Amino acid sequence: MDRSLNLLDEALGLDNGDSNPSETRLLLLIEDCVETSASFVLHHLIKRSLSPHSSALVVFVAFAQPFSHYDRILRKMGCNLVVQRDNKRFLFLDMLTLECPDGDGEKTCKGGLLDLYGKIQKAVEVSVLTGGTRSITIMIDDISLMEVAANGSSNHVLDFLHYCQTLTTEFGCSLVFLNHKDIYSSMERSTLILQMEYLAEVIIRAEPLATGLAPDVHGQLTVMNKGICDGPQTLQTKMCNFHFRIKENCVEYFYPGSRT
Amino acid sequence: MAATKTRSSSFSRNISVAPTSQVPGLKYGPNGTIFVSSGIPDLDKILGGGFSLGSLVMVMEDTEAPHHMLLLRNFMSQGLVHNQPLLYASPSREPRAFLGTLPNPILSKDDKSREHDIEQEKGLRIAWQYRKYFGEHQQNFEGQKDGKPEYCNDFDLRKPLERHFLSGQHIDCISLQGSQNLATFRDRCSAFLAQLPRFDGNITSAGRITIQSFCAPQCEYSNMEWEMLSFIRSLKSMVRSSNAVAVITFPPSLVSPSIAKRWQHLADTLLSVRAIPDEDKELANLLTGYQDMVGLLNVHKVARLNTQVPVILEATTFSMKLKKRRSLVLECLNQAPIDGSSGSSYGTSGGCSGSSKTGRLDF
Numbered sequence: 151m152d153r154s155l156n157l158l159d160e161a162l163g164l165d166n167g168d169s170n171p172s173e174t175r176l177l178l179l180i181e182d183c184v185e186t187s188a189s190f191v192l193h194h195l196i197k198r199s200l201s202p203h204s205s206a207l208v209v210f211v212a213f214a215q216p217f218s219h220y221d222r223i224l225r226k227m228g229c230n231l232v233v234q235r236d237n238k239r240f241l242f243l244d245m246l247t248l249e250c251p252d253g254d255g256e257k258t259c260k261g262g263l264l265d266l267y268g269k270i271q272k273a274v275e276v277s278v279l280t281g282g283t284r285s286i287t288i289m290i291d292d293i294s295l296m297e298v299a300a301n302g303s304s305n306h307v308l309d310f311l312h313y314c315q316t317l318t319t320e321f322g323c324s325l326v327f328l329n330h331k332d333i334y335s336s337m338e339r340s341t342l343i344l345q346m347e348y349l350a351e352v353i354i355r356a357e358p359l360a361t362g363l364a365p366d367v368h369g370q371l372t373v374m375n376k377g378i379c380d381g382p383q384t385l386q387t388k389m390c391n392f393h394f395r396i397k398e399n400c401v402e403y404f405y406p407g408s409r410t
Numbered sequence: 411m412a413a414t415k416t417r418s419s420s421f422s423r424n425i426s427v428a429p430t431s432q433v434p435g436l437k438y439g440p441n442g443t444i445f446v447s448s449g450i451p452d453l454d455k456i457l458g459g460g461f462s463l464g465s466l467v468m469v470m471e472d473t474e475a476p477h478h479m480l481l482l483r484n485f486m487s488q489g490l491v492h493n494q495p496l497l498y499a500s501p502s503r504e505p506r507a508f509l510g511t512l513p514n515p516i517l518s519k520d521d522k523s524r525e526h527d528i529e530q531e532k533g534l535r536i537a538w539q540y541r542k543y544f545g546e547h548q549q550n551f552e553g554q555k556d557g558k559p560e561y562c563n564d565f566d567l568r569k570p571l572e573r574h575f576l577s578g579q580h581i582d583c584i585s586l587q588g589s590q591n592l593a594t595f596r597d598r599c600s601a602f603l604a605q606l607p608r609f610d611g612n613i614t615s616a617g618r619i620t621i622q623s624f625c626a627p628q629c630e631y632s633n634m635e636w637e638m639l640s641f642i643r644s645l646k647s648m649v650r651s652s653n654a655v656a657v658i659t660f661p662p663s664l665v666s667p668s669i670a671k672r673w674q675h676l677a678d679t680l681l682s683v684r685a686i687p688d689e690d691k692e693l694a695n696l697l698t699g700y701q702d703m704v705g706l707l708n709v710h711k712v713a714r715l716n717t718q719v720p721v722i723l724e725a726t727t728f729s730m731k732l733k734k735r736r737s738l739v740l741e742c743l744n745q746a747p748i749d750g751s752s753g754s755s756y757g758t759s760g761g762c763s764g765s766s767k768t769g770r771l772d773f
Contacts, residue, residue, distance in 0.1 A: 184710065
């Protein structure tokens with residue numbers, strides 16, 4: 151087994167293997183900023199979910215990058231998305247050109263997202279009917295672009311995300327969303343990011359180092375694990391902070407100053 | 411930790427081995443990307459080869475100075491020299507007039523500026539055995555010099571582009587002033603990009619889209635922030651699926667801060683330009699060569715298509731200088747160590763493995 155545990159998996163509580171019940175029914179929110187992109191966390195989670203030991207299904211809603219981009223990256227990490235797609239374990243929904251026209255206002259805007267939800271729901275239902283009790287992960291690679299597609303009505307996006315959350319209770323899916331934190335930092339009170347942060351069980355935040363970026367440290371991750379699913383005895387929030395360095399096929403994680 | 415360390419990939423693409431493109435103006439980069447030149451040799455070097463095809467480049471303007479035009483002019487000229495289709499949109503009434511201000515390439519024969527570099531290098535007295543390597547390196551970057559057009563030209567900002575580059579080509583000029591919404595503009599862009607579908611095997615040409623001062627107040631849509639965002643998003647997805655590069659300049663102060671952040675997130679490559687004040691005593695003391703500078707260029711983000719590894723540059727701020735008052739060069743700032751020293755000490759001792767240039771390619 152060359153799958154080494156790293157700090158990120160530990161912080162997420164994924165270190166007990168794939169059949170860990172805490173992996174399911176989870177809303178995981180990834181936040182990043184212009185200086186430091188956190189898309190590598192998504193890649194890591196895709197690879198983990200599609201590992202050959204599990205039979206999990208990943209529904210990937212792409213707003214930011216096309217399939218070829220993810221395919222190339224995951225291939226370098228040792229995971230062939232084309233094969234997984236043919237095996238019906240990876241469902242890629244290309245939403246790069248999703249437009250919700252502003253002409254008719256609310257109705258069409260909601261329509262586009264409703265269609266998307268319908269697709270996701272159908273995929274989940276089919277998977278539950280045929281695949282039995284395998285775990286399902288729904289990933290959205292850029293919530294802020296979903297807002298753009300919905301023409302700025304974050305309420306529709308919130309509705310959509312709430313719908314997705316019903317899937318977690320109904321079918322035991324887990325959700326992984328990526329959003330850009332710095333967009334909302336200048337806003338007075340942004341319901342979208344506040345609600346998402348409230349609902350999320352785990353928040354992963356990627357930031358640059360205060361001293362700037364260096365070739366061997368690409369940034370820092372803060373993982374806040376609210377740990378509610380662990381039971382009543384560990385109700386306190388677990389928080390970890392560590393640095394990372396991204397490589398083509400893996401990411402190195404290390405505590406500040408522990409690097410020689 | 412140790413396990414992940416040893417598992418470094420055994421197959422890394424050697425760029426010099428990758429086939430050089432037969433089409434002038436295109437260059438193969440890592441991860442299956444193809445570069446086109448930005449028209450500024452130094453900027454190409456900084457970005458690791460140029461702008462990658464399918465990427466969206468955004469330049470944040472200085473509202474009080476036209477430095478972004480320098481970047482645009484070189485970018486457009488370079489495309490025209492390579493006979494690449496061009497779409498240019500600007501908020502002026504007569505966008506075609508701007509083509510008259512494009513700079514002309516300096517012919518490699520009377521290329522004194524490059525000679526000048528080598529001349530300076532001679533001060534080091536390079537042994538003759540090694541001189542051939544030196545030449546080779548230059549050759550590598552410049553592309554095929556003999557006969558065929560170079561990948562990246564030096565441009566003389568004082569000479570207008572020769573007429574024959576402007577005629578008989580596909581140049582589309584659009585004024586952004588008249589249109590009330592962005593739908594027609596989007597259609598023009600998609601029609602332009604439809605001629606350049608993405609072929610992975612055989613690329614014949616690459617298109618360039620240049621949009622100047624996208625959210626300028628003279629455009630009627632400039633208060634429709636979400637429409638503009640949605641336009642940029644759809645332009646990005648269109649460009650991604652075609653053989654083209656889009657460069658958009660915008661004054662970030664004219665849109666609200668959160669929207670400006672969204673724009674920055676949408677950009678694959680994000681640059682910003684800033685003028686420097688004429689008589690700033692403090693800056694003049696801090697920076698060497700302050701008199702020659704015309705402005706500063708910041709590299710905020712470098713496109714990373716098909717890869718997750720970020721490009722970490724050694725320096726992100728560069729000074730823009732006009733060499734001999736005609737060609738634009740970018741240089742690292744030579745400044746007193748204020749931020750720099752603390753930054754390197756934070757990264758643990760001895761951990762600094764090589765420069766960023768190698769770090770970008772070996773994994």
